[in-house]
Amino acid sequence: MQHTKIMLASQSIAKHRGIPMSSTPQTQLEAFVMNEHQSQYKLPSLHQMLQELVAARSVSSYTPSKDESNKAVIDLLCEWCENIGMTTHVQKVAEGKYNLIAQIVPNENQFDPNLKGIMFAGHTDTVGYMEDDWNTDPFDLKIINDEWFGLGVCDMKGFFPIALQAIAETLNEQGKDTLKAPITLIATSDEETTMDGARALSKLNIKSHQVIIGEPSDGQAIYAHKxxxxxxxxxxxxxxxxxxxxxxxxxxxxxxxxxxxxxxxxxxxxxxxxxxxxxxxxxxxxxxxxxxxxxxxxxxxxxxxxxxxxxxxxxxxxxxxxxxxxxxxxxxxxxxxxxxxxxxxxFCPPYEETQVPAFSKLLTDLTQQPLVSTNFVTEAPFLQEQGHHPFILGPGSIDWAHKPNERLALSKIQPLINQLKACLKSIS
The missing domain is CATH 3.30.70.360 (Alpha-Beta Plaits)
Structure with a gap:
């Protein structure tokens, strides 16, 4: 994997900026707002990461005057991935549009060629918005009644801090030396329009993985969509x-x-x-x-x-x-x-994943629910065409996506971190 560092918007974003608080008791928020990881692999708090991601505009639109670059989001993710020891590669998809591929590869003496790695995948762009329809600034993360509010919090910028936290905690608890297959994080462009980011990944020939796509799934793992x-x-x-x-x-x-x-x-x-x-x-x-x-x-x-x-x-x-x-x-x-x-x-192909029964069982055990299908479309079929085995499991509900006052309940965060960590432990 090529190592690339891009110097973009995050260098100008002040660290530890003020965090808006609500009447929610500190004990319920401290894991997400106050604490940084104090071990070898360190990240900002979940709240700070999501706050910076929401503030980094990345609207995708077929209308050129409304279409925005995702460079600022990619740069933030690149920085945090490198902070926890991941090698990063940034792929240019089009002018102002980028994919990030970050990876931790096991030591050669631990590598099991028959074991598929774990990939966490998602898109960095959001849909457009009508600011007058929002009760808050869509680019300023707020906590109201135990929920995060902001454009993209559930669809799907909120997944990235959760995935990074799961990776960091797993590495701190187990160490890199226990890995037998790669851990990969993928962040794409233009999912809300052309899907060109997901299509462009085919040029990189990434080894086959079992994939969690963090689209909002309301606590259920999805194995098929139209x-x-x-x-x-x-x-x-x-x-x-x-x-x-x-x-x-x-x-x-x-x-x-x-x-x-x-x-x-x-x-x-x-x-x-x-x-x-x-x-x-x-x-x-x-x-x-x-x-x-x-x-x-x-x-x-x-x-x-x-x-x-x-x-x-x-x-x-x-x-x-x-x-x-x-x-x-x-x-x-x-x-x-x-x-x-x-x-x-x-054309976005339909998708159905039935080729990895052991991983399917792990997901049903973790969610304590059967795998389900859905009618909304994701990047899963494009990853499947590239030899991966994707499932959809992310925080929040699709009912709040693509609408004003998009929100993500804090109660959804820790269960998903625990589920992603369990997936990572399956390759240790």
Missing amino acids: GVLTTKLIIKGVRGHASNPSLGANAIEAAHWVIGKVMDWKKEWQTTHVNHTFKIPHPTFNFGCIHGGDNSNVICDKCELMLDMRLLPNMPQAMLDQEFKQRLQGMEEAVPGTSLEIITQE
Whole structure:
């Protein structure tokens, strides 16, 4: 692993800045706010780490004027990883966008080539925000009624201090010499938009790991989620005066035909593609946007549809591309003079992890709950494609992600630290 040190925003962030306190008794907060690790591998307090991460803006947006770099977050994580003896490598994904790969490798005489390492993974970016909708400053971490408030606290900057704390405590309690496989921490860019950070990791050829992705999972370990395919359908016709339909070809009429075919497809798959491990057991189809025409007395010459499809595991993109072509190929005949262009806007594959039963059992034992599936999308399929075995287990609830007053209950912190430490002990 290449060792790289980047000198970015954290050098200008004052250490030990003032910490906002609430009426919560100090005894409940002191482990998170007051104490630094006083052993060989030292970190700032959990509160200070999360406070600095929340203050480091890293919004991802498809709107260029709202899109922000994640360099400040990467720099903070890089510094803390090096403080606990991890080797760091920073990968440039795009201008202003970076991944961090930090790792501790066991001594050569302890290394077990048959044992997979443990990887803690997450994304450094957040969604955008409307400041007027927040009751607090979204970039200033606050404690209110035993909860942390701030943009990204559960989705998912809050995971990184917890993961680092688990690594530091494990090294202090056991020492590096007991490790038989690597400990790796991955921090990516652009999960909230393109997933380009997770895709870029494939260039690094990281040895296969068992992975915990720290997305908010409400205390349950997740082994599967649906995929998402976002498709733009561009229908072109011929413009003309509405008094004589033969003068043109109506793109809206062709769109009506297309929507009908997709709805037939939707109804068919509700019975032919079913997986009861999901709360909604079949693929879902949603037309979320339509634009077409400019006046009622003009034959519409262009209509655009946006379609969101949520997919079950084992539904690859190639299969979907073929389905689109087959099901919509009759449009030009049904509405002569029109044409159809199908553009894939986004594809995140579905994912299901069933290849590491021993680690699956460890997670069910630690959470005291069965593994579950979910409908939201993560970076898991991209890590899986790279040979890893990902599961999702993180603090907080997805119900507070992507909305004002995002929060994380303090009661969720210590149980997750203990669970991550147990995962690390499995490779000692």
